[in-house]
Amino acid sequence: MSRRFTRLVAAAGTAALSLALVACGSSGGDAKVGGAADGAHPEWKKLTFTVGEQSDGIKTLAATSGAFDDASYKIKFAKFEYGPPLVAAASTGDIDLGMVGSVPPIAGAAKDLGFKVIGLELPESPDKALENIIVPKGSTAKSLKDLKGKRIAVPQGSSAHGLLLNALKAEGLTPQDVKIVYLDPKSGAAAFDSGKVDAWSIWNPQGEFALQKGAKVLVPGVPPVDPGSQYYVGSSKSLDDKVRRAALTDLLQRIGKAYAWGNAHPDKHAEAIATDSGIPLEQATASEPVWRFTLGYVDDAHVQAGQQLADNFFEAGEIAKKVDFANVVDNLLTPDYDPTETN
DSSP states (O other): OHHHHHHHHHHHHHHHHHHHHHHTSSSTTSOOEEOOOOTTOGGGTTOEEEEEEOSSOHHHHHHHSOTTTTOSSEEEEEEOSSHHHHHHHHHHTSSSEEEEOSSHHHHHHTTTOSEEEEEEEEESOTTSOSEEEEEOTTOOOOSGGGGTTOEEEEOTTSHHHHHHHHHHHHTTOOGGGSEEEEOOHHHHHHHHHTTSSSEEEEETTHHHHHHHTTOEEEEEOOTTTOOOOEEEEEEHHHHTSHHHHHHHHHHHHHHHHHHHHHHHOHHHHHHHHHHHHTOOHHHHHHHGGGGOEEEEOOOHHHHHHHHHHHHHHHHTTSSSSOOOGGGGBOOSSOTTOOTTSOO
């Protein structure tokens, strides 16, 4: 299983990155952000960073929040459907940093990929689930135990995969008690809508679409089953370069300010999610509360939580070797970092 997972991630990373970088080239559809004069760091003026993004609206927030107005380097964006391909792109240096869920860094670390976890994103409201295990309209299942022997779709190596493993363990079940079907988000949506699977572990806005059509939440992705935290990962190619590392630290801090601005302006944040994801504003507005995060330092408690999740994946046979999560972390922020403070 672990060899298959490696091939899947590598293939997904190559395909997704090719599409993402085409979309984020120098054409008029994707303007670069930043590039203003910065007398304190003249060496940054020649730098351009590529930021991997998913569904949280950061591309538009970077422009509308003003967080990058006086940045001397430039940034561009690469779109990814989910976390494993983003981590694969960070490991090769094709992107410099990006946001992922809790599991992709673990899967990447098990293969010694060239990246580090550089920051933590904590949900503003942990009781609001970013991801859930859902069942179709009309399902009689009331718990995971009712799905023994049934087919559950999940994107392999994603945070939703971690939710599924944690939820099974909490119910005293193992992955062998159900039939896990590994599908990317688009394929999972098609299988769920057509009744080819009995449940789906997935995040919003994809999950929200299904709920609006009558699906129901079987297991919410909230503590203690799912901590709800996300991570920023950075490429070792940039982290190991003194000049790029310093600029990358500044970039990450500005991303934190952009998120903070979005948290304070939920209508604008919803518009950003709709713009970046191509979904209707009404659906983006429904999903916006679960995309409110605060960027910060990866503390010991979250290192321990990451270690527990890594151990769960190893015990389930989903990764080929044990991962020491502390060795995956290379904080670019300090424990007292406050994204709401102004420069």
